[in-house]
Amino acid sequence: MKKLLPKILSGAAALALALTASAQDTVKVGILHSLSGTMAISETSLKDVLLFTFDEINAKGGVLGKKIEPVIVDPASNWPLFAEKAEGLLVKDKVAVVFGCWTSVSRKSVLPVFEKYNGLLFYPVQYEGEELSKNIFYTAEAVNQQAVPAVDYMLADGKKKFYLVGSDYVYPRTTNKILKKYLKSKGIADADIIEIYTPFGHTDYQTIVAEIKKFSAGGKACVISTLNGDTNVPFFKEFANAGLTSENCPVVSFSLSEDEFRSLPTKDLVGHLGCWTYFMSLTTPENKKFVADFKKWLKTAPAGVDRNNRVTCSPMNLSRTGVYLWKQAVEKAGSFDVDKVREALPGQTFKAPEGKVTMQENHHLINPVFIGETMANGQFKIIKSLGPVAGEPFSDKFLK
Amino acid sequence: MMKKTLSKAELIGLAVAGVLVFLVLPLLNALPESHPLHLTTFTLSLLGKYLCYAVLALSVDLLWGYTGLLSLGQCLFFSLGGYALGMYLMLKIGTRGQYHTNLPDFMVFLEFPKRFPTTGGLPPHWIPFQHFWFAAAAIIWVPAVVAAIFGFLAFRSRIKGVYFSILTQALTYAACLMFFRNDFTFGGNNGLTDFKEILGFDLNAASTRRGLFMATAALLIITYLVCRWLTSSRFGKIQRAIRDSENRVLFSGYATANFKLFVFVVAAIIASIGGALFVPQVGIINPSEMATDKSLEAVVWVAVGGRGTLIGPILGAIGVNWLKSYATHTVPEYWLFILGALFIVMTLFFPKGIVGIPSQVRALKARWNRQSVSVAAPAALSPEEKP
Numbered sequence: 135m136k137k138l139l140p141k142i143l144s145g146a147a148a149l150a151l152a153l154t155a156s157a158q159d160t161v162k163v164g165i166l167h168s169l170s171g172t173m174a175i176s177e178t179s180l181k182d183v184l185l186f187t188f189d190e191i192n193a194k195g196g197v198l199g200k201k202i203e204p205v206i207v208d209p210a211s212n213w214p215l216f217a218e219k220a221e222g223l224l225v226k227d228k229v230a231v232v233f234g235c236w237t238s239v240s241r242k243s244v245l246p247v248f249e250k251y252n253g254l255l256f257y258p259v260q261y262e263g264e265e266l267s268k269n270i271f272y273t274a275e276a277v278n279q280q281a282v283p284a285v286d287y288m289l290a291d292g293k294k295k296f297y298l299v300g301s302d303y304v305y306p307r308t309t310n311k312i313l314k315k316y317l318k319s320k321g322i323a324d325a326d327i328i329e330i331y332t333p334f335g336h337t338d339y340q341t342i343v344a345e346i347k348k349f350s351a352g353g354k355a356c357v358i359s360t361l362n363g364d365t366n367v368p369f370f371k372e373f374a375n376a377g378l379t380s381e382n383c384p385v386v387s388f389s390l391s392e393d394e395f396r397s398l399p400t401k402d403l404v405g406h407l408g409c410w411t412y413f414m415s416l417t418t419p420e421n422k423k424f425v426a427d428f429k430k431w432l433k434t435a436p437a438g439v440d441r442n443n444r445v446t447c448s449p450m451n452l453s454r455t456g457v458y459l460w461k462q463a464v465e466k467a468g469s470f471d472v473d474k475v476r477e478a479l480p481g482q483t484f485k486a487p488e489g490k491v492t493m494q495e496n497h498h499l500i501n502p503v504f505i506g507e508t509m510a511n512g513q514f515k516i517i518k519s520l521g522p523v524a525g526e527p528f529s530d531k532f533l534k
Numbered sequence: 535m536m537k538k539t540l541s542k543a544e545l546i547g548l549a550v551a552g553v554l555v556f557l558v559l560p561l562l563n564a565l566p567e568s569h570p571l572h573l574t575t576f577t578l579s580l581l582g583k584y585l586c587y588a589v590l591a592l593s594v595d596l597l598w599g600y601t602g603l604l605s606l607g608q609c610l611f612f613s614l615g616g617y618a619l620g621m622y623l624m625l626k627i628g629t630r631g632q633y634h635t636n637l638p639d640f641m642v643f644l645e646f647p648k649r650f651p652t653t654g655g656l657p658p659h660w661i662p663f664q665h666f667w668f669a670a671a672a673i674i675w676v677p678a679v680v681a682a683i684f685g686f687l688a689f690r691s692r693i694k695g696v697y698f699s700i701l702t703q704a705l706t707y708a709a710c711l712m713f714f715r716n717d718f719t720f721g722g723n724n725g726l727t728d729f730k731e732i733l734g735f736d737l738n739a740a741s742t743r744r745g746l747f748m749a750t751a752a753l754l755i756i757t758y759l760v761c762r763w764l765t766s767s768r769f770g771k772i773q774r775a776i777r778d779s780e781n782r783v784l785f786s787g788y789a790t791a792n793f794k795l796f797v798f799v800v801a802a803i804i805a806s807i808g809g810a811l812f813v814p815q816v817g818i819i820n821p822s823e824m825a826t827d828k829s830l831e832a833v834v835w836v837a838v839g840g841r842g843t844l845i846g847p848i849l850g851a852i853g854v855n856w857l858k859s860y861a862t863h864t865v866p867e868y869w870l871f872i873l874g875a876l877f878i879v880m881t882l883f884f885p886k887g888i889v890g891i892p893s894q895v896r897a898l899k900a901r902w903n904r905q906s907v908s909v910a911a912p913a914a915l916s917p918e919e920k921p
Binding site for chain 1: 576579633645715862867870
């Protein structure tokens, strides 16, 4: 006992010293993405790209001379656990900023926590808008940066009939509500717009596809899909079986990116369209470097990171963009203080892989938008580039 | 035989727990933040959440451990209580939502004013939930009615064992799908969230959090006492007799279906009150709480803690959830393996759960002392439950 006590004390002292030393040259940053449960398949990729971005920044000296120290937690696709983990990151770990959330419900669950503790969250996944928190920056595509341009493209292509199909949750509901109003303002008749929702995990699309077939019989019809996740497999299978193709009735999907194609049979999706602010197939020098660097990083990535068949996609790109915008704002503010960083963020621009992006006063980005056509290899062929669009969360501001 | 009055150990345990939850923890939380012993509101609320789970676990144990009814849908009642209070909390947000109207946000974007024009958008069944007393009453009667109808049909048809378990699971899954639908007027997938105040108290204030924590602790203690009284009464004997051999009880002239129905309704009410206190502390209620895996988790807590005892479920719920909170933060990549291994080890080697470990150790010691291998393995029931 007598010998043990001094050892413990000196050990504790050394530990305390090490902790304070590390606290001086690192800054803690939270990653709040599900690593298990239903959302893990999508969100793990965002955790990976965040770690990659931190390494990228740390290699160049970090932020304000401090290395980024990631604090990874697993909210396990469990919404109350999201709130708990967010609170833990802000209270226990005292992180400077959090990058996280995929589903709207997870964001809704943590929003009160970030407002209560005056935290800072960057949210990277296309969403329905109708929300603006002073504690959240939305690098995600707003409805007018994805759904509206996609419909514009379809209208310009001569489409007159729109079939809106989605999973029954808030993003499809809100998006379709906005699209319906928008289509009507463009002179599309009520009878030529059909809106339908299926539950999560729905597999029987026979009736719906039969209806689409009838609907599209006269031509000039298209499908706007906000189906999410694995329900796309039976939908597109049934779609192809019914003899429908991208020629006679194209489908634009808002929830399918390159990363989802890794687990979908892409042959049924060839020719159908996607609309995002980023595609992996972009040929800008910034994107070539991003893709190449990410692939290089994967080879030396920490244990647990999937190394096979990895791709980049819009949510991943926007996660990375968020980190850079935060870094720039911190450097402009000269501090990690949330209030100062929040003030410095609007007006920040970043040369992202897709082009120049700007953070606006409304916490959303000005970002170029592209239309892509799905190819058999799970990539998009960019068929139209629509130029920069200013994100606007509230639909009554862009719907006249 | 279980004694009717509380034993000395139980009294001491209750006293210690009472001092801890009503005096020590709230006082530590009230200390200034700079104080080294300060307990953050975050930790206190986290404990409050575990205590809600402990109440849920007790309700599972009342059915499974004492009556032999393995309900795999207990979270349905937990969620119903949560929704009932959530509706009240939702209506108290007032104009502090995203749209700054009196209507909850999701009703605005789902265009409820068009659907319910006479009430200004509020569905009629939401209107009475503006009053706390109505919500509080709903926390009791809504799950009671659901449990009574389901239980009546199930027990009258003599649905037993695994079939009963499957039906309860189907019930909660059906409810989950129903609540997922946006047309069902309960907020769909997003559920109810972004609460601001309860009974006029700011939900973000540390004092409100302390109050909620103490209310939860009080609920757990009351639930414990109620379960203790119930299981040690004559009723409790019949309960256990049904568990061990229902046919014998039936042929002795007891209407077992009525007994089971009563326990099922009581357990539903207990779970519901637990759920109601859960919601203001975690800040969200949505249909995924009714998903089948949540109810299974509750059964696992009871199994880990030790079923057929009252302290076991409490230990199991707090222990497993603490481990989950700890592991998802410290070893986020491996927490599932840790929990999975724990469950396997517990069921394989400690079938009586945490509370059974001392008696298992004693049995092992006795075996060691006697140096014989003929001693039987510990029975599935603890000695006091043996007829």
